[in-house]
Amino acid sequence: MTSPRADAGWQGGPRASRVVALNAAPVRADGACVLYWMVAHRRLGWNHALDRAVQHATRLSRPLVILEALRAGYPWASERHHAFALDGMSEHARALESGAVLYHPYVELEPGEGRGLFEAWAAVAAVVVTDLYPAFFIPRMQRVAAARVGIRVEAVDSNGLLPLTETSAPFSAAYPFRRFLQRNLGAHLVEMPHPDPLSAADLADAGDLGREIRERWPAASAELLAASDAVLAGLPIDHTVGRAPTRGGTAAARARLDAFVEDGLERYGQERNDPDSDASSRISPWLHWGHISVHEVFHRVAEHQGWSPARLATVADGGRHGWWGMSPSAESFLDELVTWRELGFVYCHHVPNHDRWDTLPAWARDTLERHAPDPRPWTYIPEELDAAATHDPVWNAAQTQLRSEGVVHNYLRMLWGKKILEWCEHPRAALEVMIELNNRYALDGRDPNSYTGIMWILGRFDRGWPERPVYGKVRSMSSEATRRKVRLDAYLSRWGSGHGP
Template sequence: MSQGSSKTDAPQGGAPAIRVRALNSASWNPSGEYVLYWMVAHRRPSWNFALDRALFWAQTLGKPLIVLEPLRHGYPWASDRFHAFVLQGMAAQHEAFEKAPLTYYPFVEREDVPGSGLLEALGARAAVIVSDDFPAFFLPRMQRAVARRLDVRLEVVDSNGVVPIRLANKLFARAYDFRRFLHRSVQSWVHDAPRAAPFDGVELPPAQLPAHITERWPRASSALLNAEREALAELPIDHSVPPVDELKGGWRQAEQHLQTFLNWRLDRYHKDRNAIEDGAASGLSPYLHFGHISAHQIFGELTRREGWSPEDIQAKNASKREGFWSMSPGAESFLDEVLTWREVGFNFCTMAPGDYDRYESLPAWAQQTLAEHADDPREHLYSLGEFEAGHTHDELWNAAQMELVHRGVMHNYLRMLWGKKILHWSASPEEALAIMIELNNKYALDGRDPNSYSGIFWVLGRYDRAWGPEREVFGKIRYMTSESTRRKMRVEGYIQRWAAEVEDA
């Protein structure tokens, strides 16, 4: 290619066109020294459409590829917990990329080494910049701001889920409708997947990072990449939320969790997913959130295990939770969670980018019934601090909160109960929403994610329907109690396990 192209006639390849968007009107630069992949969400070395797209550009232009994976410190709720998880992933990336035909550039912002200006400095020498299309948290706003300051094409690539986030081009108010769309459009997405071995057969010229850039913005130290406590302590982030020692970040850890789930829990997922003792949850949500594993890889591994092919689809069962895929009950139940329920959240954040975390985005019926019961008497009222410390009258709720605080995760069923009782014990539904978002995003490894926002807003009626009988505080919102949970499942061991943490809080 001898000249730059506009954003409308850029070459196609590396990823389905529906997954690629230009964020500015600048052309790609034929005299650029390299292709730059600005990795901010899909933090993995394979099964990654954004990486595939960057490799395509580099091969097409005959340019080296630089992968910049930065970690800033000024994002909301930045803490040792989230930094450590991301840094452990960066260490795994460093190892994976050592023999790859690219230059990996891990950068960790410090107070004395701010990251501002780095992207522009690298972009000034780039032929094109590729980044990740993630529809939530601060990332879209940050990318748009940077795109306006660049003189070279910046495009973002969707590698969030199995279904392209812009395939529907409409917002689904019900999971049932999204499931029906997903099933009926299956041939539009089921055959496309990013590459499991993206570097096979790829040869690129070597890249040399400009010395003046690495001097001003040095690569992350080995101490930081190892998430050593002393190195974390020097960063201007929240040190009161410590790392979770039993959950390490990175694509290798993610793959181990996936294999453990497929080998030992998938077969009983449909029966035991909500069990508290010896449950069958996948444990993959933190790795999905930080991009350490791809929904495509999960789908691919699962379908290979099941011996499945697209010809097995039962179109007559479109929109049904079971029977569409012709797989085992555990596999069908898990696919409904990882496809329907996870990706409907990405649909909402994509189609309502400024509203997905606002109270006003709730369905009209939910806002009406909550308003009608806003002044109902509450037997118990707790402040954010009391909720955070697990100082309520309900020992099961307290145990769930302590699991969130200390492990960074919470049992799936208890997470629903946790939210329902915050609604029950807060002065208003708006206050309840603010408390749920604050606690979830501060402590949960899978927080700040479209899927976790779906769960929080489901508590208040999103993706649900009106229920009866009408109750105080809840109105027509679905009601849950600790007492009913105790009747459904064994919880005493769980409560006992976390009781000491409540006492120490």
């Protein structure tokens, strides 16, 4: 499959349903530039928001400024997350070193130091484009910022294959959402963002634009962006969560994707649950940081499968297999990448407090509350869980991998959450612990998917199961059954006791 945009000659930006105005202010025709405030879709291709910014810049004959900032004071900011984000920013600085676009990478050296930077750029711009992202502090930050400036601020949705605003309400489970996708997704599969819009467009040169702004808030140096240990040690962030072995940035993401498509994709359907098989994509950290887009991942899979939209089935029965017209294994991958991932994005888009207990389905809250006083064979305080100091070697191994590498195998991530539910004094406490550990350590944490996974542990997007102690009607999992079901001997010898976190 080739990118329709690349083939047809690029015509412009995304469809209207991907563009959400964050204020009622107009485009200022005499503004000096178009500002792209890159906050979530941190990439230079396959990005509807960048396409939109380029479209404005072309129509208005104005240069394009890309502002990519990294705050210090956001929740869970640590060496691990900073190093990953800085890898991406460093790549962007190199790619945009020469050329018409002005790239302003800004890294806060003290919390709050960047205050006023966005407003300063907006004061000279004709229009602002930013990324629509339905979780973490981003929606609130953007709303506040948009209310403060006198020009149009647009948030553009490049989160998923389906534009979020094409849905009118959240879905309660994967099945009805899958059926919705099967009815509505086809048209969007031929509307991919441009793989490389900055090369395709003829943009005015930014020259020395915004010199005073850049003097007041200096662009991060190459040395700062290189994120050496010494640089990270000097930043006001959590130093107890160290750098993970995985590098951030689009190049690393593409290398991982290539390896997966060549070696893992056709094994995914059978082996994805086995921690000992390297059959899952491990692409979630880059998806979370926006270093790679789901559009590019889909495109790569489609290309590998020799797929074209004509292969889509006409039956929309909500079934997991047979709709895409790809191999069973590729379809199983797309069910996670598209159905499950976008189910959570749509939920977060419609339910701003998606991380709160009260948003769980009533049946799940009722049954968990009713079973909250049940005696628990084991209970642990958050510090013991954090330290991977439980009686359960499988759980300890998963927590140790999370602490050390910032990732956990998907199947074990489910077990990890279910045991936290079982071992905390109350399910509400389990929710707090899961959010804290996941978002603190996971490279892909603080994402709509984080809340899909964590809330799934507590019953969201799931159905009732036979009633049991502690879990009530919420699905339970056990380490013993996991040991029987999936291959994890090598995993346990790598992450099991002896590996100290």
